[in-house]
Amino acid sequence: MNYREMIADDYEAAHQLWENTEGMGLSEADSRLEITRYLERNAGFSQICENEDGRIVGTALCGHDGRRGYMYHVAVSNDCRGMGIGRELVKRCLGNLHAAGIAKCHLMVIGTNEQGRGFWEGIGWQYRGGIMLYSQDIL
Known part of the structure; x- marks a missing residue:
């Protein structure tokens, strides 16, 4: 398996996996x-895994706001x-x-x-009860 930074050219295969x-x-x-804008704003953080044939078999979008990190679309x-x-x-x-100094x-x-x-x-992440997510469309 080959792990590397996710780039915009990976979009079609990644989206198909998702x-x-x-x-x-x-x-x-x-x-x-x-997704391209996200990758540009968070260059170097998102990762993919390719099999021996070069097919994308895993993705993880990752970035931060300077204080906290966030992961999206971790898929295999x-x-x-x-x-x-x-x-x-x-x-x-x-x-x-x-490495970027993000603690959580x-x-x-x-x-x-x-x-x-x-x-x-199973990999040790803790469920956070008591937090409610609110969203609003802006555009």
């Missing part, structure tokens, strides 16, 4: 333009799960955040995504 990942929530914010292809790819992507993202990272999991919740809890 579309085929059960429990993954996608929206207009996941358009090519929006169904045929490659259980191989430690997700753990390695997360490890690499957290290492990049640490957050992520969001859709409440009905049992597999996703199991992954995060």
